[in-house]
Amino acid sequence: MDQSKEQRILNSVSYNAVKGDPESVINCIDKYCSQYEWAMNVGDEKGTILDKVVEEADPSVALELGTYCGYSAIRIARLLKPNTRLLTIEFNPEFASIAKEIIEIAGLSEKVTILEGHSEDIIPQLKKKYEVETLDFVFLDHWKERYAPDTILLEECGLLRKGSILLADNIIYPGAPEFIKYIRSNKRFECTSYPSHLEYMKVEDAMEKAVKDPGAAAMLF
Numbered sequence: 001m002d003q004s005k006e007q008r009i010l011n012s013v014s015y016n017a018v019k020g021d022p023e024s025v026i027n028c029i030d031k032y033c034s035q036y037e038w039a040m041n042v043g044d045e046k047g048t049i050l051d052k053v054v055e056e057a058d059p060s061v062a063l064e065l066g067t068y069c070g071y072s073a074i075r076i077a078r079l080l081k082p083n084t085r086l087l088t089i090e091f092n093p094e095f096a097s098i099a100k101e102i103i104e105i106a107g108l109s110e111k112v113t114i115l116e117g118h119s120e121d122i123i124p125q126l127k128k129k130y131e132v133e134t135l136d137f138v139f140l141d142h143w144k145e146r147y148a149p150d151t152i153l154l155e156e157c158g159l160l161r162k163g164s165i166l167l168a169d170n171i172i173y174p175g176a177p178e179f180i181k182y183i184r185s186n187k188r189f190e191c192t193s194y195p196s197h198l199e200y201m202k203v204e205d206a207m208e209k210a211v212k213d214p215g216a217a218a219m220l221f
């Protein structure tokens, strides 16, 4: 049977990337997806925004919704300090399996835990089953219709604290209007929009950052 696009991306990483070098895995995927086959990795332009927000958050525990091939998990995990971790949720079993291998090639398997299943099923398990107290950083990059309900679910499960930082991809293309309406009208979040472009394309896109109770966090220090 023909290989999938995601398997071809893994083949390219396995053949071209330097084992244990996250930057070379990131560059290899960006090269492959801009030259051969477009794929929905966050990409290098929006990836630079992701990097900056992760550095600002300096998370002990980070969550990603939507692993895909592991590209953004590698971007996030390569910036994490020792004894910190990234949990990433993926519902597509093939994507989860490919991501596991690509994250292994990047040498980041110790820092990244891939949780296979639907976000609405796994989020309520994070505290008890995955020993999460609260999340310092959340990257929303799964299905736009789930951005708002999953943000509400994270709140309901007590997983967000004062200063928790959310970052959402694809705010313009394909767009997440319900999420934007919810988060920008919620007084407890301070929102910032980061205009950019769709991965590997000249099409407009944007990322949205939302910080929970920023003032309160600032008052603590």
Ligand SMILES: O=c1[nH]cnc2c(O)c(F)c(-c3ccc(F)cc3)c(-c3ccc(F)cc3)c12
Pocket: 040, 041, 042, 066, 141, 142, 143, 144, 169, 170, 173, 174, 198, 199
């Ligand atoms: O689904 C996604 N999750 C996360 N990030 C995504 C992303 O960064 C994207 F650029 C796209 C995208 C946008 C434009 C396009 F033409 C194709 C795919 C999608 C997406 C949107 C609709 C689908 F039916 C399938 C995929 C996603």
Ligand SMILES: [Mg+2]
Pocket: 040, 041, 042, 141, 169, 170
């Ligand atoms: Mg995306």
